[in-house]
Amino acid sequence: MVVSSANTQSFVKLIEYLNCDAIDSDRLLIYGDISWNTYENLLDYLGNSPYFKVVYHQGILQIMSPSSRHEIYKKTLGMLVENYCLETGIYFYPLGSTTLKSQDKLKGLEPDQCYCIGSKKKIPDLAIEVVITSGGIKTLEIYKGLGVSEVWFWQNGELQVFCLENGEYLQKNNSQLLPKIDLELLVSYLDWDEPFDAILDFKAKIRSKKEERSIK
Incomplete structure (x- = not known):
């Protein structure tokens, strides 16, 4: 799933989708136009959760829930x-x-x-x-x-x-x-x-x- 832009609050519902136990496969979300502060806020929100991998590259942000x-x-x-x-x-x-x-x-x-x-x-x-x-x-x-x-x-x-x-x-x-x-x-x-x-x-x-x- 690709989303053009998002703020910290809008991540919550999408993270619920990623964490759906009914699907055992890699689930991937990609966002554009994301600030560094939003990236760091998301890292703080997720803490040390082993259930998500977050990648950031010059305004593009990817969240993956590994299978x-x-x-x-x-x-x-x-x-x-x-x-x-x-x-x-x-x-x-x-x-x-x-x-x-x-x-x-x-x-x-x-x-x-x-x-x-x-x-x-x-x-x-x-x-x-x-x-x-x-x-x-x-x-x-x-x-x-x-x-x-x-x-x-x-x-x-x-x-x-x-x-x-x-x-x-x-x-x-x-x-x-x-x-x-x-x-x-x-x-x-x-x-x-x-x-x-x-x-x-x-x-x-x-x-x-x-x-x-x-x-x-």
Whole structure:
């Protein structure tokens, strides 16, 4: 649903639509001509609600209510990354869906998952987005303005990696932050019916590879 403009009060009824329990699918609202103050008021109104994702880009505002399928994929993908770091001794700081924003650049969003790698920073190094419903704001432009080093997009069973170089994102075959991670193997676990079993198997494969390297 696209709305040309709105004020803070008019969001309430539309948010009720997004939060309709009868529909388990990503629901998306996009508004135009929205001020920065209205965006911040909406963030205050929603608080830390896990039921909505809010994206703002130069006057365009998007509110999404993720489906359970979206949430399962994002949490499983996050757990896979975290367990990889734990098994390989890489320090990381999980920031979840922390709101990232810049009033100067009129940009703001909440990643599905984001991480600082190595040390804690104001802006995360890695952001991960699960795309079930396309057609919304192009979030890569927002991440570029915020200076996030690397962004992963999982969509239609494929993972795309974008790395920030000289102010522009370039698509890569491998992660620059986690250069030894097997992304093809990682993504294959998202098809498993049981996330618990997927995580255990992934950890076992990482340990097996470590043992093979130590023998050599």
